[in-house]
Amino acid sequence: MKLKWPRRTVQSLGILFGIFHITGIGMTHILFPGLHCYACPLAITVCPIGLMQNLVAFGVVPYFWIGAIVAYGLFAGRGFCGWFCPFGTLNDLLSFRKVKIGAWTSYGKYVVLIFAIVGAWLATDTLFCKLCPAASLEASIPYLFMGVAKLNTPLLVHLGTLAGTLVGMLLVARFWCRYLCPMGGLLSLFNRVSFLRLRLDEQRCKT
């Protein structure tokens, strides 16, 4: 409870960073430390999962991508998900039912991560982007209203995955982040070595 204010503040900064194009600045070289679609009309950063799929599809060894992900992971690990990622913030805001489903389901995010990598490799295409609910919310819907996108099959697929994810979020707290987000899966690899991480206070936690 003590962390509510700082957390909300940092989450606001995350959203602000996600829509920084409102200042008129164009796309930068910076990877966003969370799941935030680069096709978002207000984005100035590159989505790590989208970029990774592109690079895997082209058979490029992604040195810059690895360097950035390791740097983010070392700094805060999965802390970015709960504190900075705009889509994580949405998960947070819709977390009304603090229930959990089977522990094994938390491995789902690694399955999605592997699907994104293998799918990009096999199909030489960004398959995960076509299903990503963050892309649905941050790119498909804005471009539909801007008249750039049309209500066609790929867009309906996007809207379907977003609707499914929103229902999941309403039924299970942090549904997407906890069970399906490939970026969360990637950053969680660094949880044990990250500079900012949860530490067990054995004096206070005895039961």
Add this chain to the structure above:
Amino acid sequence: MRDRLGVLVVALLGLFLLAPLACGQEAILTFEWGAETLTIAPGGEARIALVARNGSVYEGDDLELEADLEELGFTLATDPEIVKKIAPFGDATLDVLLAAPADAAEGEIELTISALYTYCIDESCFMLEEPLTLRVAIVPGADPIAATASTRANPWPPIVAALVLAGLAAGLLLGRRTRLRIAGAVGLAVVAVLGLAYGTLEMQHEQAQGIGAVLCMSCVGLEIPSHEPPELSAEDEGRLAALTEPRELLVFSATWCHSCPVAKAFVAAVDDASAAITHRVIDVEEEPETAEAYGVVVSGRTIVPAIVRVDTSELLTGTDHLKARLFELLELPDVEETGGSS
């Protein structure tokens, strides 16, 4: 309420603090000569490297140079004669050998050379021609083979890749053991620095920006990818031929755009089929003001391909249902209205 106001204040403060971090968009497709000027003696030969960097997400094929230098008496040869494939984000170096005529006058001249290559999207390939200018200084007594090409293979990528991947695996494994956590973190920090530094040297930061700056509508699931321009039926050609009012179209494209060749090829076919239609292809990087003026740059993101009807300023983006939408944009008469047959 106070909570929300606080968030707003922090957000606005952050806006100004973070502003200097960002930087602008840059072009990503380039040809680069190994030297600014090639020095050559009359009757002599000189070599120069031409590096072709592919900043696009599809491969470039069959790169070759072509130049009409006969009148000037120069001859040009390349090694290899043709570069069969340049991978996405890859590069290739051509070793260009130029021979000057014995009676070449002392001084500087500029030679125009065309780089021809095909740009392939899956099974569909499009021929592209890029004019290049080579500045040549003719200096009597200059060393033969003055500027040499550096065509040796770069040994570093596999070494750095092995180091980065091994360091990453070792760092993550060590980090899982409580006592070795610091060693793991140090190893990973080295990987982060090495990856970012080498990736920047390899221009991967620009590749990342290039991917982010393009609104590839099919890539993010805004439309179904199209790799072939629509075909014109006899009826379509009849409707186009029946158009009498002039229509001017602007096709906005970019060198790195996935589906621009499809849009350009289709508009060219439509132009050929109608005497009333004219079109001009505009590179959004060369004429950003025109792109802005016609609404092709939306919210800082360049949306290509885009087709604009000049007299009405109506805009069409993407290649989804291109034929139907373009015909609607052109307001083509029905064949029956003009007395034609289908």
